[in-house]
Amino acid sequence: MEPFTLVDSVAAVVAIPNLDTDRIVPARYLHNPRSAGYGQFLFYDLRFGADGQERPDFVLNQPSHRTACILIGDANFGCGSSRESAVWSLHGFGIRVVIASSFGDIFFENCFKNGLLPVVLSEADLMRLRADVAKQPLVPVKVDLERQHIEAAGGESFGFSIDPFRREILLLGLDDIGVTLQHAASIDAFEQRRAGQFPWL
């Protein structure tokens, strides 16, 4: 996985609460292999009308925000289905940071496997950030994972917290399985112990 670096980009605001993973990537595209590139399916029914034409009012269709790397959402972003392709779609489109007041638990976990940083801000901070971005939508927002810090256009800044294990995974671009296999001896010992204790399993 590619290491996560400082992100400095305009931020696209999609202020929809409970934005579920079905809307992030509709189920009808999930038969595609990952190599097909899931960025093209991102927010499909929000980005495109029933006629297949782009909806010009949707933020990611605006020329200024087509290459945005930061997405600002609302509460319970990525709730619903466990489809990791929701994260692949965001990442494939170029998004590296999603900021929201809360996330669906599985989506949140999936982000860290793919170099996407989910940032949780309090509702008040999220509103402050969105207000700041609304005032100067073309000014980049800076997200610094190393310092756990966001700097917005109008000079507003926000700290955020993140579990150190997950932070390291992102910063170093570590492969989870590789990390876990370092514990192979513990897993072996656990299995042996468990087989004695719970022989019916």
Next chain:
Amino acid sequence: MNTASPTSLFEKIWQAHAVTQAPGGRTLLYVDRHLLHDGSFHAFDAIRAAGRTVRRPERCFAMPDHYIPTLPAQRSAPADKFRIKIETLTRNTSEHGIVHFGANDVRQGIVHVVGPEQGITLPGVTLVCGDSHTSTHGAMGALAFGIGASEVGHVLATQTVWQTMPRLMRMRIDGRLPAGVSAKDLSLAMIASIGAAGGTGHAIEYSGEAIRALDMEGRLTLCNMSIEAGARCGLIAPDDTTFEYLHGRPHAPTKAFWDQALAYWRTLRSDDDAVFDTEHVIDAGTLEPMITWGTSPQDAAPIGGVVPDPLQAQNAASRAGMEAALAYMGLKPGTPMASIQIDRVFIGSCTNSRLADLRAAAQVVKGRRARVPTFVAPGSGLVKEAAEAEGLDKVFLDAGIEWREPGCSMCVAMNGDIAEPGQRVASTSNRNFQGRQGAGVRTHLLSPAMAAAAAVTGVLTDHRKLI
């Protein structure tokens, strides 16, 4: 590692599976049971690309459910894009020596129906699957949660998964559900009460008199819907209802092992001094059949109620959300729920496709005719067989209702079972998200009996008036 004696059911199972801990509080949990389906191909692709193997194939169980056609004619000759997924699962499981209930196996069905039905899901085990409705299995007293594709690959390769201990919520359901009010209604009322994010970051343990009185199928329905409240897992302490359900199931322990297991399972409950981060109480006796009116499972109202008015919303954001939901659903505030006309009905999904669900629907349908296109997709081949043995298929067919083959079908709408744009569907499934059952489709979630009532009247109807 926390060495204090655990007091809650969740912590007891968690601690029994903790292999090691990482700085920052992450725990490496051992996985006893891993369910795989025809959408799991990404994970097999990933471990193959990394040159890894499956560590414990005997702990994995696979079956096609997401992509498999439910129309009998398509079942034997699926469209290419579905056939490839089904064949890929056959190939992946055979390559790695994983038990596979294939398309022609009577044991095939929706993973969350088949796990308990086969006794693969047992009290006290950890169970994962690359599907958010894995919360279902908590009904048997298992610690069960959905994971993403990378985690599926991780479990295949290591038989473990990194987790952060969630907060614990106790949802106590006092009293008894009135006649005609089901576990589905309870779950929708619960989600309406705490919100679709009310359980985020939590494991929910359901307790109380109404839970003890619920049959196994009702408990599975309730735990299934935990994810719709944002909780990754739901949990019910196993009791005699659980043990009677499990005894004699193909993968359940037998003889001396059964006795040994049973003695352990009886310790699996929260102690009186267990501490929960969040507590809620619901009085089951006050509940009515529930139906959703919006585009989140939290948007639910009793059948006797009306479509709510966004002007009554607590704040501007919530008002905007309601307005968008009503615009998508094509509904006006104040409309009685029991006057909404529907275009079609779906009875099935991991939420409501078990024998008890089909019986409840058949009881309403019996002697009547469906007024709108309706089909039933049983949860597994064995559910289908059992339903046919008691003539339920005939009740549906006589009413002009299609009787299909098992699979996820129009819940996730990935196998070609989709509705038309603008159609209004009464559905026993779990998600009324925009576009879930097809682009532009409007979904109303409800119980099997309520879905049957909608089918025979063409309008959302209190099924209790038909019995």
